[in-house]
Amino acid sequence: MKRIIVGMGTCGLSAGAQAAYDALKPLAEGSDCRLSISGCIGMCFREPLVEVRDGDRCFVYGEVTPERAVEIWRRHVQGGEVVSEWVIHSRGPGVDDAGTEKDFLSLQKRIVLRNCGIIDPESIAEYEEAGGYAALRRALFEMTPGSIIQEIKDSGLRGRGGGGFPTGLKWSLAAANPGDVRYLVCNADEGDPGAFMDRSVLESDPHSVLEGMMIAARAIGTSIGYIYCRAEYPLAIRRLEKALADARGRGYLGRDILGSGMDFDITIKQGAGAFVCGEETALFASIEGERGMPRIRPPFPAEKGLWRRPTNNNNVETYANVPWIIANGSAAYAAIGTEKSRGTKVFALAGRVAKGGLAEVPMGMSINDLVFRIGGGIKQGRAFKAVQMGGPSGGCIPASLGDTPVDFENIPRTGAIMGSGGMVVLDDTTCMVEIARFFLEFTQNESCGKCTFCRIGTLRMLEVLERITRGEGTPEDLGRLDELARRIKEASLCALGQTAPNPVLSTMRYFREEYEAHIDRHACPAGNCLALVEFSIDPALCTGCTLCARNCPVGAIAGERKQPHRIDKDKCVKCGRCISSCNFGAVKKA
Numbered sequence: 001m002k003r004i005i006v007g008m009g010t011c012g013l014s015a016g017a018q019a020a021y022d023a024l025k026p027l028a029e030g031s032d033c034r035l036s037i038s039g040c041i042g043m044c045f046r047e048p049l050v051e052v053r054d055g056d057r058c059f060v061y062g063e064v065t066p067e068r069a070v071e072i073w074r075r076h077v078q079g080g081e082v083v084s085e086w087v088i089h090s091r092g093p094g095v096d097d098a099g100t101e102k103d104f105l106s107l108q109k110r111i112v113l114r115n116c117g118i119i120d121p122e123s124i125a126e127y128e129e130a131g132g133y134a135a136l137r138r139a140l141f142e143m144t145p146g147s148i149i150q151e152i153k154d155s156g157l158r159g160r161g162g163g164g165f166p167t168g169l170k171w172s173l174a175a176a177n178p179g180d181v182r183y184l185v186c187n188a189d190e191g192d193p194g195a196f197m198d199r200s201v202l203e204s205d206p207h208s209v210l211e212g213m214m215i216a217a218r219a220i221g222t223s224i225g226y227i228y229c230r231a232e233y234p235l236a237i238r239r240l241e242k243a244l245a246d247a248r249g250r251g252y253l254g255r256d257i258l259g260s261g262m263d264f265d266i267t268i269k270q271g272a273g274a275f276v277c278g279e280e281t282a283l284f285a286s287i288e289g290e291r292g293m294p295r296i297r298p299p300f301p302a303e304k305g306l307w308r309r310p311t312n313n314n315n316v317e318t319y320a321n322v323p324w325i326i327a328n329g330s331a332a333y334a335a336i337g338t339e340k341s342r343g344t345k346v347f348a349l350a351g352r353v354a355k356g357g358l359a360e361v362p363m364g365m366s367i368n369d370l371v372f373r374i375g376g377g378i379k380q381g382r383a384f385k386a387v388q389m390g391g392p393s394g395g396c397i398p399a400s401l402g403d404t405p406v407d408f409e410n411i412p413r414t415g416a417i418m419g420s421g422g423m424v425v426l427d428d429t430t431c432m433v434e435i436a437r438f439f440l441e442f443t444q445n446e447s448c449g450k451c452t453f454c455r456i457g458t459l460r461m462l463e464v465l466e467r468i469t470r471g472e473g474t475p476e477d478l479g480r481l482d483e484l485a486r487r488i489k490e491a492s493l494c495a496l497g498q499t500a501p502n503p504v505l506s507t508m509r510y511f512r513e514e515y516e517a518h519i520d521r522h523a524c525p526a527g528n529c530l531a532l533v534e535f536s537i538d539p540a541l542c543t544g545c546t547l548c549a550r551n552c553p554v555g556a557i558a559g560e561r562k563q564p565h566r567i568d569k570d571k572c573v574k575c576g577r578c579i580s581s582c583n584f585g586a587v588k589k590a
């Protein structure tokens with residue numbers, strides 16, 4: 001039986017996958033071809049995706065409109081003719097590594113993403129057919145809690161939420177603390193701008209996360225688990241809820257799991273989108289019904305976490321690794337990556353990269369390989385300027401350090417952090433002062449306000465950056481930023497405040513000349529700070545098509561049809577619509 005699968009993750013749905021699915025549904029009804037869905041395979045830049053499976057051969061079509069979907073059905077599903085001009089990836093006998101996007105997947109090592117875009121995320125049967133819950137059975141009937149923890153320790157798995165703390169050690173600390181009640185928490189509060197790894201895994205393979213949590217629960221000795229997921233992820237939550245119900249129906253959750261004598265169940269707690277709740281003690285407070293604010297440590301969560309009981313907290317990606325490790329052995333996982341950073345890491349490629357999406361690669365791959373070999377380089381062939389890693393807590397790494405291996409040891413040496421895996425690629429049109437201002441504005445808005453230096457210090461830094469981007473900065477402002485950054489890092493209670501200055505410090509370290517240009521010459525070299533640029537029209541390039549005038553919201557552009565136009569600088573609000581609407585490159589900003 002042939003099978004046709006539509007990618008129905010958030011990226012696919014936003015690109016029009018539902019329309020493609022709806023076009024195929026009446027065609028599949030009553031036929032010998034099964035229509036189903038999958039999550040995101042990672043090629044977000046080519047969505048909507050439709051895959052045709054015929055025996056061992058699979059063909060993935062990209063950018064599928066409803067019209068293309070019908071044509072694929074007619075020519076490929078019914079007629080047996082592969083529509084080669086629309087195929088972006090294929091695999092199977094005689095077609096391995098074919099398609100225009102073959103490098104995007106062939107350069108990856110997919111452990112966390114092993115089922116994403118492959119199985120139906122709403123079918124527990126397909127997860128089981130792919131080997132799902134075999135690791136849980138092994139953990140229940142062939143391993144002790146201590147041997148599970150040792151296996152995770154031997155694998156070298158470190159937390160994928162950003163801190164990189166050894167996972168096995170974390171579990172052992174929670175298991176060792178006395179108490180009649182322990183808790184297990186999954187942090188799915190993914191708040192970094194440009195990051196969507198956890199959301200995609202929850203939408204595409206929720207059972208892998210649940211199975212990892214079940215194994216962890218067996219290891220630390222708990223019967224109560226929570227998944228803290230932001231309410232802005234409605235599709236992830238819906239699929240999690242179905243996965244939980246199906247797992248209970250199969251006996252994987254609840255009382256006496258699979259007759260093992262172990263009790264364990266999981267509750268979803270929806271967060272309100274506060275970035276600070278990504279910090280584990282603030283997350284615990286939110287689950288408890290309190291305002292999400294960090295707590296003083298020590299005591300650490302392994303001793304007193306949720307409701308002041310021993311608690312283990314890992315993120316989505318960390319738990320999704322666990323079933324693979326238990327099923328394949330710690331040695332197989334430890335053989336991937338580097339000596340101190342074992343295994344793989346999932347990255348969300350965003351920004352000015354040509355092929356935005358998800359990629360899972362062995363630890364130690366260079367920034368350049370991620371950006372150019374997997375990400376396809378920079379959009380429109382522009383120059384690679386920097387990559388912003390670690391979200392608001394991270395920093396900007398310049399293109400000159402593109403050979404840096406991506407792991408827990410080398411990235412911090414650049415002034416950035418690995419973070420949860422967001423990687424925002426920047427080109428030569430990006431103003432680094434504005435980037436620093438943007439991320440600092442984000443953290444300043446998201447500060448819970450508990451610490452004076454975080455609440456007020458980030459505001460003072462933001463005010464300085466705003467002055468600089470307006471061309472009103474002074475040479476003394478750079479010293480003020482340095483001093484404020486140092487005091488905020490030293491005096492803040494949690495990681496939000498301690499890392500908030502990182503984007504500013506890293507851009508001042510590598511792109512100080514841009515700060516100086518804003519201050520000394522009142523100029524933005526990238527032409528992004530609108531207060532420092534002026535718009536004009538090159539009469540030699542202007543054809544008088546009137547598009548710019550028609551798109552100007554304030555009527556600042558005048559001119560006769562087929563004659564060069566001009567901009568009234570007194571009326572111009574520098575919105576940039578004239579540039580985006582001009583097809584001849586006649587509108588300039590300098």
